[in-house]
Amino acid sequence: MTKQVRQLDRVVIRFAGDSGDGMQLTGDRFTAETGAFGNDLSTLPDFPAEIRAPAGTLPGVSAFQLHFSDHEILTPGDAPDVLVAMNPAALKANVRDLRKGADIIVNTDEFTKRNLTKVGYAASPLDDGSLEEYRVHPVALTSMTITALAAYDIGKKDAGRAKNMFALGLLSWLYNRPTEGTLEFLAKKFAKQPEIAKGNVAAFQAGWSFGETTESFSVSYEVKPAVMRPGTYRNVSGNLALAYGLIAGSRLSGLPLFLGSYPITPASDILHELSRHKRFGVRTFQAEDEIAGIGAALGAAFGGALGVTTTSGPGVALKSETIGLAVSIELPLVICDIQRGGPSTGLPTKTEQSDLLQVMFGRNGEAPVPIVAPRSPADCFDAAIEAVRIATKYRTPVFVLSDGYLANGSEPWLLPDVGGLPDLRVEFTTAPNGPDGEFLPFRRDPETLARPWAVPGTPGLEHRIGGLEKADGTGNISYDPANHDTMVRLRAAKIDGIARDIPPLEVDDPSGRAGVLVLGWGSTYGPIGAAVRRIRDEGGAVAQAHLRHLHPFPTNTGEVLRRYDRVLVPEMNLGQLAMLLRARYLVDVITYNQVRGMPFQAAELAGVLRDVIDSD
Amino acid sequence: MTKQVRQLDRVVIRFAGDSGDGMQLTGDRFTAETGAFGNDLSTLPDFPAEIRAPAGTLPGVSAFQLHFSDHEILTPGDAPDVLVAMNPAALKANVRDLRKGADIIVNTDEFTKRNLTKVGYAASPLDDGSLEEYRVHPVALTSMTITALAAYDIGKKDAGRAKNMFALGLLSWLYNRPTEGTLEFLAKKFAKQPEIAKGNVAAFQAGWSFGETTESFSVSYEVKPAVMRPGTYRNVSGNLALAYGLIAGSRLSGLPLFLGSYPITPASDILHELSRHKRFGVRTFQAEDEIAGIGAALGAAFGGALGVTTTSGPGVALKSETIGLAVSIELPLVICDIQRGGPSTGLPTKTEQSDLLQVMFGRNGEAPVPIVAPRSPADCFDAAIEAVRIATKYRTPVFVLSDGYLANGSEPWLLPDVGGLPDLRVEFTTAPNGPDGEFLPFRRDPETLARPWAVPGTPGLEHRIGGLEKADGTGNISYDPANHDTMVRLRAAKIDGIARDIPPLEVDDPSGRAGVLVLGWGSTYGPIGAAVRRIRDEGGAVAQAHLRHLHPFPTNTGEVLRRYDRVLVPEMNLGQLAMLLRARYLVDVITYNQVRGMPFQAAELAGVLRDVIDSD
Amino acid sequence: MTDPQLHLGALDLVPKSGEKQTAKDFKTDQEVRWCPGCGDYAILAAVQGFLPELGLRRENIVFVSGIGCSSRFPYYMNTYGMHSIHGRAPAIATGLATSRPDLSVWVITGDGDGLSIGGNHLIHALRRNVNLKILLFNNRIYGLTKGQYSPTSELGKVTKSTPLGSLDYPFNPVSLALGAEASFVARTVDSDRRHLTSVLRAAAEHRGTAFVEIYQNCNIFNDGAFEAIKDPDTREDVTIRLEHGEPIRFGRPGAEKVVRRTAGGGVEVVDGTGPAAAEAVVFDAHAAEPMLAFALSRLADATGGYTPIGVFRDVVRPVYDDLMREQLERAEATSGPGELAELLTSGDTWRIG
Amino acid sequence: MTDPQLHLGALDLVPKSGEKQTAKDFKTDQEVRWCPGCGDYAILAAVQGFLPELGLRRENIVFVSGIGCSSRFPYYMNTYGMHSIHGRAPAIATGLATSRPDLSVWVITGDGDGLSIGGNHLIHALRRNVNLKILLFNNRIYGLTKGQYSPTSELGKVTKSTPLGSLDYPFNPVSLALGAEASFVARTVDSDRRHLTSVLRAAAEHRGTAFVEIYQNCNIFNDGAFEAIKDPDTREDVTIRLEHGEPIRFGRPGAEKVVRRTAGGGVEVVDGTGPAAAEAVVFDAHAAEPMLAFALSRLADATGGYTPIGVFRDVVRPVYDDLMREQLERAEATSGPGELAELLTSGDTWRIG
């Protein structure tokens, strides 16, 4: 029997299960299919800080949320329409997030007395009516998977492991997803274990046909491809895009990439990714700690490499002394801070924007450092290239301030034309620049105030640099009071001058009659944009602007702020950008802050916007 | 012949010589005599970062400036009235700072061709008329000292070394200083080498009688004792006062003092001083690095000690991750940052105020830490006690933000009545505080929001704390979004609440008609105060306020700022306090910044004040 | 130099508990969150099972850890504890132990926490000889960050961060500790409860810093790292159980081996069934200089070889915190307790009015 | 594992200078700011006098230092140089050497810079075996901060920060380096220009990390620290000059001593005039395992004893930066140079329009 197919414009699905259930993989596959199908999409993985907390416990629950649609979307969605719960813990941990009437697909095999009590369910929620606001689809995922794999010589335990593929098959049917990608993927992944490969394929197909045949699902759904700009797309996470952006920066600048890094969540994947691209001449050095990581990157930069270090907040704290040295000796360096929940160890796998003031001020002395912040997963690529541009042109360390949500979240990426990327070629200094034929390592370019970059191996330009104050021009040690004052101001002027070299702050104000501006930075771009849309769809007027450069600010920032009656600055911290804006422009911006380790929800922000708009 | 004695109300003397010439000691002795005599005084040592750069070179020059008077003074003085130059380098390095007509006493024995050329003097400045604006007194210090010591069995070389005592004797005569102190001092210092002791005394007396007899000095001077509040005084440097303040804090709180520190200029002397007071139960741990220093202090605090760590800017950078842990586990800790010139290694022996934003924001995540800043050398004692009070009462790390000028500068200190010092006794938690008889390490005092402090060894209160986010109350690991938001805000509210527990910002505005307020913090108190006096002596009106607490600010700060038409904020940085004030109070304060590694000069600040006052 | 109180026993200053204790007394209500099958479970059980032997008051025991899977340990011990930051536990514990002689302080660390980021604090704690027991869980991998190679991973290790194999030569934790002047150094294995307990006992009885390397299996990211010395078939052939005062012999009956000196001033493993049997070196854990202990540590390498386990070194040496306490006591004894008023008036003072 | 290029000579990849060089070529115009009489002057002169021997292009030599009196060294060398921050020079130099095989990279550090705050970077550089030459100026004191004790100061040292004497047992830098898997370890003395130069030569010829401890006199804060091995009257009695392949003998004629094995598996110094002479151990600097080297390092202790100087260990081991270069070359050889466009389109892509 063929079932009815119903049209939808958007769906939010959340896969949830044990850390060992392979939910991230399942989500990734569904995402790949969905991208290939041509929907717009946005994803949000959410996993615990432990590797594999004991099976069936709440701390062990790992989830993956996907939002896909037939139109452009900006967030992974607020309340899921569908929850796939592989066990009671997964149900309990996620059910409260669902919208009323959502579909819940549960793996009944796991709803044993033991598992239920483990998470504090007195009675089974499947029977006690507590789920009546939802449409519950009980499915014996494990046992059906085992049955489906009976034919293959795979142990029962391994067979059961394929249940996530059964679930994927079922959901793929339910939303009419293409399947080639997944079949290829499984073949590749288990190339060395053909039996396992076959088994997973069988589980996947069993899930699909179960959907076709079971009563439990009377209809399947279709979400038409979205109209998107023509071109080649791929799905990309922020960390992957960032790694690609760094490799691109290396190519465009002509400088070999040297990464000095120490693993830390959520930044480690950048190290992992870069370590795979040795044929791009990428050197990855897993250091003994964060200080050695940035130290090695700085040493490589002294030698003419593109020095990069990647970390998260606690690592930035440790690197701060070395960043001060980089500021003092004026060498290019790219420092990627993938922010996570703080303070201290905090919430390693959760997202937050609370390192802004640390990267802005966390060094002894007057030590200004430019800051670039990506706004979406794919945008990490461009942000990385921009950081490389500023670092190499101005001979300065530069921060790329990403966060856990961008790092692990993903979206379709319209691949750029490589030929169209900016030319960042760097000219090393090869000849003396002094009046008397000597080399003056701190004689600056009058326009950029950048100092010459002469690398070891260049005859005649031998010189010594260090962290003690240097005489303007010669760079020799100088304790002269006036010289110190001059150097401090020169270093500041150099960074401030970058404002002339970046695009002005763009404002999106279609109606032109908005009295309220909402200004954000970083990963809040999606939720803010979605909230702005809601307001506008309701006929409301609101202007939106988003800062890519947090230091220095674009030259028109103050003017933009003053153009509006009220400025709302939503942040996943206690108001760090707001404080910089207030100090610089004396504008009484309105703050809206949440520090929940989670991205904002569009609905919530829309509510806040409404209040601000109506508040007069 | 007895010479005429002329009265003076104030004198500024600078002793300058090779790092090996003992100028710091000479200055200290003259200071001690001057204090004992009853003058008010203020001193400023100025020495190079090298230990002993080669003799006779400019980098090797070490200087000590003393300002003393018959009235209350606030600074070591702008332009010296007297320079003692032990060699050509000392003359060249210091002559430009003198006021016209100043007396210059030079050690002619060192004005050899070789020494002159070493510092780039073509001809001797003593002969070429280049010093005619000054009153030069050529004295063969070395040779006369050697002659004076001929009687003793002391080698010529060692004899020559006593020349600084000859100079001290001469100056002591010139300003009619008492001499007992110095004689006792020499006897004590060289107790083990009686011959050397005798020699130094002889040199000192030779200097004195040379003054009496030589033509070169027609008059001697007298500066009457100053009228000062009655009581017992001693001369004290900021680092010494800070060390005493910490010991006092330990006594007043009843907590044994544990210092974990790593040597660094200009903070090392605090470690040295505290290591001498073992009978006060003070434990000093010289750690392998700054991170271990603060780590050990935090470990000791967990055990119920008064944990303290002392360092300078580069060390603070390294400690920042651990400070974040202290914020997260909410244990008392006192962190002393003796600021020096930055960024990076910068100017280790020079002063600066450029760590304010680092100590305010230099940590990952939202990690607020209170900041207390002393305003004068003696005030370091009170600032330390206040830091101990806040740290122990609120269970939080606290910064004491001093600087190189306070650390090494000195002034007379009216010793406090020990009985009158605040009672800081701490009550450890010894009984369960939970509803069900359990212990809740993060159940807060409703008033202070401080958490209970239960130390190991307390039965029944065994608990675990760490840097991961903790559940409100129980302190168990919690990844719950709402709980994280709550905890972040609770930690912030606890620190903000301290504002209720500190005195309001006091304003000194005698005329009550001032339109301009000058607001400072830290070591600029002296120069600002001196400048304000000059304005008032001219009949001008200006209000002065000085912040002891930089985080949180006193509750009336905004009101005070708004009370005046214009607010001037002078800082030895690029405007760090100004930026905090602007952000918090949206007041367009006027900044005046210098980053010269030197304290402001009163005359210069007075000029700036005049301009601001007249600018309308 | 003050008298180092060499007479003090390791736990003499720690108050004893009257009641008799069981492993249960040391368990907390916190859910243990290690992966099923992780070697950490066995170590936790061994420690909880061993502590009652010491009969100390629970409230006078403190576990301090850094960051890593292993460093979650303190949450599961019903004593005082701190889960600090990555690599810093030895420093934090040094401050605690130095200011509180009445505590039994244990440091829990991993091969990344203790040897990578925390290497410096570790070697300094060892040379200082603070009264600490350091248990290093060596699984030769970064567990918590999902499987990068560590300073003890074998050369050429393929991991997430080294797809073509790691390039750096690993530390031998025992060699490093001996080179860092450790007064007590031992190695044991998570799966050998009896041996693990005996080593914990020896460490607890040592006054000063005790360093214990525990081979720990990470079944998720580095499963079977120590198979050779765990597999019943091979174990006896490669494991050298060091016993103080005994000739160094090992191996299955009929296939015995012995450790003897070489002409080059080192030691080697030779067939122990023949005449060489008589040449076996007699092991002395208390030797003033760790020459033999170090030589033995070289028989093991990260990729296998022979693996000596047990106590390599155990010598009495002045303890940092004892020495500091003595300086304080002596200072007070000679000049009396500090008087604040007297302190302030020390040095040159003068009166006005 | 890729082929470690064990065939490469230490300086094979560093371009040679055509001209003949003299010490003057390596002097800068910067005023040397050490105290008159400081041992650093002698070391500077020795290095400047030795470098011409290597005949390298000056511009391909880099000196990287941390912070300390010793760390001012680079300012006085007319090569490229970086005076970095306290303790971090080995890390910074690792990045430089790893990305620039055409450079001869030297690290200058002190006992505080290299063993206190920088201890971790030092031991990791040693185990990685990066192509670096590390010269540690050991004056057993913190000079630049005006005289606090250091990790190599003898127990009980009275300094500004330890008025009643220091409490921590010092490191023996040679033992520590050997315990950290160093492939080249040596010790020499500032005042012995010939020996110092011979050690510099051996270090320069070693491919990989060479660790050289240089006893250096700080005449201001720790004068005479090494008097015993400098004083002509005593020096021969206590200094053991290690020579590869030679039996270990020393001492003045008539008072010779030898180093021989002990039953306990170590070594000891005995009268060499009698029969024991024949028992002298033959020194092998190239031994695969540093058992003897370590044992010898224990003959010296911070407070004196016998002091072996010379090259303790010099073995060929894969070099970190060579291995990395090979991985890159191999990757490019097998899959061709990276193509950006190809990289971006790797993985699942789809076309729209």
Ligand SMILES: Cc1ncc(C[n+]2csc(CCOP(=O)(O)OP(=O)(O)O)c2C)c(N)n1
């Ligand atoms: C300052 C800092 N850097 C990095 C990290 C990330 N991190 C956490 S644990 C760890 C390594 C853990 O390895 P190990 O010590 O061997 O413990 P295991 O998990 O293997 O037991 C790292 C790199 C961190 N938490 N903090």
Ligand SMILES: Cc1ncc(C[n+]2csc(CCOP(=O)(O)OP(=O)(O)O)c2C)c(N)n1
């Ligand atoms: C981060 C940091 N901490 C501390 C210091 C202060 N400091 C400078 S040099 C030094 C120790 C120098 O001792 P050593 O390395 O032995 O060099 P030496 O002066 O004896 O040659 C210290 C503690 C610093 N400059 N930076």
Ligand code: SF4
């Ligand atoms: S990842 Fe490895 S070490 Fe960590 S808990 Fe799991 S098994 Fe244990």
Ligand code: SF4
């Ligand atoms: S203090 Fe010591 S080490 Fe430093 S320069 Fe002077 S003599 Fe040399």
Ligand SMILES: [Mg+2]
């Ligand atoms: Mg590990």
Ligand SMILES: [Mg+2]
């Ligand atoms: Mg030193």
